[in-house]
Amino acid sequence: MRIQTNVYRKAHRRHAFTLVELLLVLVILATLAAIVVPKFAGRTEQARITAAETQIKNFETVLDAFEVDNGYYPKGKDGLMDLIEKPRDAQSWRGPYLKVTELPMDPWKNPYVYECPGKYNADYDLMSMGPDGRPGGGDDITNWENANNKKEK
Numbered sequence: 001m002r003i004q005t006n007v008y009r010k011a012h013r014r015h016a017f018t019l020v021e022l023l024l025v026l027v028i029l030a031t032l033a034a035i036v037v038p039k040f041a042g043r044t045e046q047a048r049i050t051a052a053e054t055q056i057k058n059f060e061t062v063l064d065a066f067e068v069d070n071g072y073y074p075k076g077k078d079g080l081m082d083l084i085e086k087p088r089d090a091q092s093w094r095g096p097y098l099k100v101t102e103l104p105m106d107p108w109k110n111p112y113v114y115e116c117p118g119k120y121n122a123d124y125d126l127m128s129m130g131p132d133g134r135p136g137g138g139d140d141i142t143n144w145e146n147a148n149n150k151k152e153k
Contacts, residue, residue, distance in 0.1 A: 045131065048107035052128040052141040055104060059083075059112065059126055060143060062097040069094045073116045073124050080114045106141075108133060120144035 062083055067073050069092045074082035082090070083097040098104075106112055106128035113135070118125035121144050130139035 048131070049141060051107045052130075055106065055112070056126050056128065056141060056143055059114075063124065063126075066093075066095070066097055067123075074114075075116050077113075077115055079116050079124070080112065118144075 059080070063073055066083060070090050071092075074080065074087065080103050083095060084100065084103065086093045086095060103111065108128075108131055110129050110133050113127040113129065114124060116124040120142070124143075126143040127135070128141040129135055130137070130141055132139055
């Protein structure tokens with residue numbers, strides 16, 4: 001009987017990790033996270049900036065199509081809505097120029113800023129306020145070139 005009891009105990013004995021082993025695994029995981037996470041975090045912000053630049057280029061394309069059809073760019077700060085809904089004074093409107101029901105937001109969930117006539121361009125200015133959500137500050141993505149925004153029109 002005694003032999004059978006020892007075999008039974010050995011077979012059903014639970015093995016657990018010691019506290020030192022668990023702490024060692026946590027240190028290894030924390031070290032890996034400290035190396036890997038910053039590399040991916042920078043990529044996320046760069047992807048948002050690229051998405052905003054791409055959306056501005058798309059707006060430029062459809063604004064040019066609107067201008068070809070109507071002979072002028074949409075006026076005022078709410079002019080981008082004219083790409084979706086026909087304005088009262090547009091005789092040759094062939095829209096909607098954007099296949100959406102409402103204007104897209106920038107990657108930071110802020111509206112794009114449109115002004116016609118523009119302050120920096122003769123036709124219109126188009127801008128995403130960037131990560132901080134405020135105009136200025138050096139992080140704006142625009143369709144014009146300035147000291148903080150070195151990109152081609």
